[in-house]
Amino acid sequence: MSMEKKLRILAASDLHGDSSQFKRLADKAEKENVDLVILCGDLTSPSQSKDLIQPFKDKGKRVLLVHGNHDGILTGEFLSEFYKIKNLHSSTASYYGVGIFGCGGANVGIDAMSENEIFDTLRNNFQEVKDLKKKIMVTHVHPSNTIVEKIVSGIGSNGVKYFIDKYQPDILLCGHVHEAEGVEDLVGKTKIMNVGRNGKIIEI
Numbered sequence: 001m002s003m004e005k006k007l008r009i010l011a012a013s014d015l016h017g018d019s020s021q022f023k024r025l026a027d028k029a030e031k032e033n034v035d036l037v038i039l040c041g042d043l044t045s046p047s048q049s050k051d052l053i054q055p056f057k058d059k060g061k062r063v064l065l066v067h068g069n070h071d072g073i074l075t076g077e078f079l080s081e082f083y084k085i086k087n088l089h090s091s092t093a094s095y096y097g098v099g100i101f102g103c104g105g106a107n108v109g110i111d112a113m114s115e116n117e118i119f120d121t122l123r124n125n126f127q128e129v130k131d132l133k134k135k136i137m138v139t140h141v142h143p144s145n146t147i148v149e150k151i152v153s154g155i156g157s158n159g160v161k162y163f164i165d166k167y168q169p170d171i172l173l174c175g176h177v178h179e180a181e182g183v184e185d186l187v188g189k190t191k192i193m194n195v196g197r198n199g200k201i202i203e204i
Contacts, residue, residue, distance in 0.1 A: 004096075005096050006096070006203045006204060007035055007036065007095050007096045007098045007203065007204050008032070008033065008034045008035050008036070008201070008202075008203050009034055009035065009036045009037070009038055009136075009201070009202045009203070009204070010025065010028060010029045010032060010034045010036075010037050010038070010199050010200070010201055010202075011037075011038040011039075011040060011138075011173045011193070011195040011199065011200050011202060012025055012037075012038075012039060012040065012175075012195055012196065012197060012198070012199035012200070013039065013040035013041055013042060013068070013140065013173075013174070013175025013176070013194075013195050013196060013197065014040075014041070014042045014068070014175045014176070014178055014181075014196065014197050015039075015042070015043050015052070015197055016042055016043075016044070016045050016070065016197075017043070017044050017045025017046075017047065017052065018045075018197070019051065019052060021197060022052050022053070022055050022056075023055045025037070025055075025056075025199050026055035026056045026058070026059050026061070027055075027059075028199060029056060029059060029061050030059045030061070032201055034061065034201065035062065035095060035096075036061070036062050036063075036064065036095060037056050037061050037062065037063045037064070038063075038064045038065070038100070038136075038138055038173055039053075039063065039064070039065040039066070040065075040066060040068070040138055040139070040140055040173055040174055040175040040195055041065070041066050041067055041068025041069070041070075041071060041104055041105075041106075041139075041140030041175055041176070042068030042069065042070045042071060042140065042175060042176070043065065043067070043068065043071055043075075043079070044070070044071050044075055044079075045070075052079075053065075053079060053082075053083045053085065054083070057083060062085075062095075063083065063085040063086075064085065064086045064087075064088055064093055064100060064138070065079060065080065065085065065086075065087060065088065065104075066087070066088050066089050066102045066103065066104035066105075066138050066139065066140055067079075067087075067089060067104035067105055067140070068104065068105070068106065068109075068140040068175065068176070069105055069106035069108050069109025069110060069111075069112070069140060069141070069176070070109060070110065071104075071110070072105075072109075072110035072111050073089065073104065073105060073110075073111045076089055076104050077090075087104070088100065088101060088102035088103075088104070088125070088138050089102065089103055089104035089105070089121065091125075092125055092128040092129050094129060094132055097132055097133045097134060098132065098133070098134045098135070098136060098204055099128070099129025099130070099132035099134070099135045099136070100129065100135075100136045100138065101122070101125040101126050101128065101129050101135070101136075101137060101138070102122070102125065102137055102138030102139055103118055103121040103122045103125065103138075103139050103160075104139075104140055105118075105140060105141075106140050106141035106157065106176060107141060107155075107157050107159070108155065113159075114159075115157060115158045115159035115162075116159065117159070118139075118141075118157055118159030118160060118163075119159035119160075119162055119163050122137065122139075122159070122160070122163045123163065123167075126163075126167060126169075130167075134170050134204055135169040135170050135171075136169065136170065136171045136172075136173065136204065137163075137164075137169040137171065137172045137173070137190075138172075138173045138174070139157070139160055139172065139173075139174045140174065140175055140176050141155075141156065141157045141160060141174065141176045142156050142157070142160070142174045142175075142176055142177060142180070142192070142194060143156055143157060143160040143161035143164055143172070143174075143187065143192065144156030144157055144158045144160070144161045145161055146161070146185045146187060146192060147180075147183055147184075147185040148177050148180040148183055148185070148194060151177060151179050151180050151183070152177045152179060152180070155176070155177070160172075160174075161187070164187050164188070164190045164192075165187065165188065168188050168189050168190050169190055170189070170190065170191065170204065171190070171191050171192075171193065171202065171204060172190055172191070172192045172193065173193055173195055173200075173202070174192065174193070174194055174195070175194060175195060175196065176194075177194065178196070178197070180194040180196075181194060181195070181196025181197065181198065182194065182196055182200070
């Protein structure tokens, strides 16, 4: 009996321009033999936005990203174009029958989005992967009314939560609240993971 190939991912967020942490994560990606690296926003700092993705490229790793509320949409586009990697705010990806889509930014900060804009971006991108067997959703901000809200209340996204309620992707990878690193929750059949700066290995 043939075994289906699983997609092995290293996901991380909220690195805020820490180039040494990017290098550590690239080493982890190599050691763990991941197929893909997913970065869930707040990657840069005002003083550091260059050479952050390069360690992953040097290891030959595929990288996907969304921008965070501290990055802004133009920074996300710059990183995507400069490193020739996919920005899940404006494109989608699929590997081994797993569709990956998302929405960058948040309902606060640079380029703040309304909840309707967040929902519409997710829904439009989801259309590209909806027929695939498994779906991973990637955002920076976490959904409202989940466990993270008990740690830091009032900054989750209703648009993200409404999308999960309606479409039930298999996994949501997110960041935003540093204190919630490693926290997981379940909404319907959707497993929510706050991946944090130290990164999380996922197989699907």
